[in-house]
Amino acid sequence: MPANFTPSNPDLTYLLSVSNGDKRFEKMLINTSIQSIDLKMVDVVSGLTEKDADKLRKAVHSLKPLFAVVGYNEMQKICSAAELQLAVSGSQQSCENDISSLKTQWPEAKKVLLHLFEIN
Amino acid sequence: MTTHLNSNNSQSSSDNCRQILLADDDLSNAMITEHVLQMNGYSLKHVLNGKEAVAAFQQEPDAYVLILMDVQMPEMDGIEATRTIRFLNRSGAAVPILGLTASVLQEDIQLCYEAGMNAYMFKPYDPDKLMNKIRELISPKKK
Numbered sequence: 292m293p294a295n296f297t298p299s300n301p302d303l304t305y306l307l308s309v310s311n312g313d314k315r316f317e318k319m320l321i322n323t324s325i326q327s328i329d330l331k332m333v334d335v336v337s338g339l340t341e342k343d344a345d346k347l348r349k350a351v352h353s354l355k356p357l358f359a360v361v362g363y364n365e366m367q368k369i370c371s372a373a374e375l376q377l378a379v380s381g382s383q384q385s386c387e388n389d390i391s392s393l394k395t396q397w398p399e400a401k402k403v404l405l406h407l408f409e410i411n
Numbered sequence: 412m413t414t415h416l417n418s419n420n421s422q423s424s425s426d427n428c429r430q431i432l433l434a435d436d437d438l439s440n441a442m443i444t445e446h447v448l449q450m451n452g453y454s455l456k457h458v459l460n461g462k463e464a465v466a467a468f469q470q471e472p473d474a475y476v477l478i479l480m481d482v483q484m485p486e487m488d489g490i491e492a493t494r495t496i497r498f499l500n501r502s503g504a505a506v507p508i509l510g511l512t513a514s515v516l517q518e519d520i521q522l523c524y525e526a527g528m529n530a531y532m533f534k535p536y537d538p539d540k541l542m543n544k545i546r547e548l549i550s551p552k553k554k
Contacts, residue, residue: 309443309538316446324439352483353437355513356534360439378516 300403301362321408324360325401331357332397335390339383347390348377354393363400369393429453430474431545434464434492435481435511440534444479447538453545460484461492468496468506475506476549481534482512482523490526497527507548511536 310317331354338347351370358367370393373386383390404410431448435441436459445455456475458464461484468478478496480489487495493508500506510523510531523531529548532541 305535309446309535311446311450313446316442320439320442323442327437327439349483352513356437357439359535360443375516 300407301400302364303362305359306362318408318410321361321404322410324357325404325410328354328357328361328397328401332394335393339387339390342383344377344381344383347383347386348374351377351386351390361400361404363396366393366396366400429476431455431477431479432464432467432475433457433479434459434461434484434489435479436460436484437481437534440481440511443535443538444541447541451542461487461489461495464489464492465495465499469499472500472506477545478506478508480508480510480528482510482514482519482531489528490522493523493526493528509544509548 306317306320310320331350334346334350335354338344338350351373355367355370355374358364358370369389373389373393376385376389377383379385429452431453433441433444433455435444435457441457445457448455453476456467458467461480463486464478464480465487468475480493482489484492489510493510496508497505505527507530508528510528511534512519512523512531513534514520520531530544532544
């Protein structure tokens with residue numbers, strides 16, 4: 292994934308499958324998920340800084356379903372790969388490229404979501 | 412902290428018979444679960460970690476038809492909470508516990524069963540699959 296990657300519109304298939312057409316619910320769920328992802332990204336960064344592989348593994352583990360909910364399945368796959376690498380190697384160095392990619396992509400994806408769901 | 416996501420206005424005795432306990436620190440997943448359960452006539456009590464799940468179960472051991480237990484949670488994880496609930500409940504009819512996980516590791520799934528969970532689902536789950544699994548697990552108790 293190039294560093295200047297710009298996310299396309301999210302795949303909202305999953306969101307639509309759970310919302311049953313409730314637009315208010317969709318907006319609330321996306322807003323809550325964005326906030327949760329922001330918090331977990333803080334854990335990812337501190338896990339890297341502190342060289343705490345367990346903290347990092349837990350954070351990327353938690354991010355997987357959140358990225359699926361907001362429709363960024365590629366980022367979910369990056370988290371799965373990072374989690375697996377951390378479980379196998381026990382070292383944060385094994386997934387630094389994946390984490391770097393997430394850190395680049397998430398702010399752009401978030402902008403798209405905020406715009407799409409008209410969240411201020 | 413305990414959150415009460417259930418916004419049902421009617422609290423009939425039949426609603427109480429269909430109450431599910433959800434232990435999950437992931438608020439997005441809790442919102443999804445609440446939405447799906449409400450559409451299917453269940454009420455939900457939501458707690459944020461395993462410790463709170465054990466406390467809620469101890470307080471009202473017969474109040475829940477099923478427990479949805481996330482595996483990775485702060486304070487007490489779903490594995491330890493399940494072991495504790497099974498220990499507390501060993502003389503009575505066991506409440507079904509459905510594990511919720513985003514894990515890709517087979518050993519994590521094995522731990523769920525060893526702790527006493529009846530089944531597991533990957534997060535985020537398909538609403539129909541969730542309901543099918545819940546009905547399958549509580550069918551002997553269905554009223």
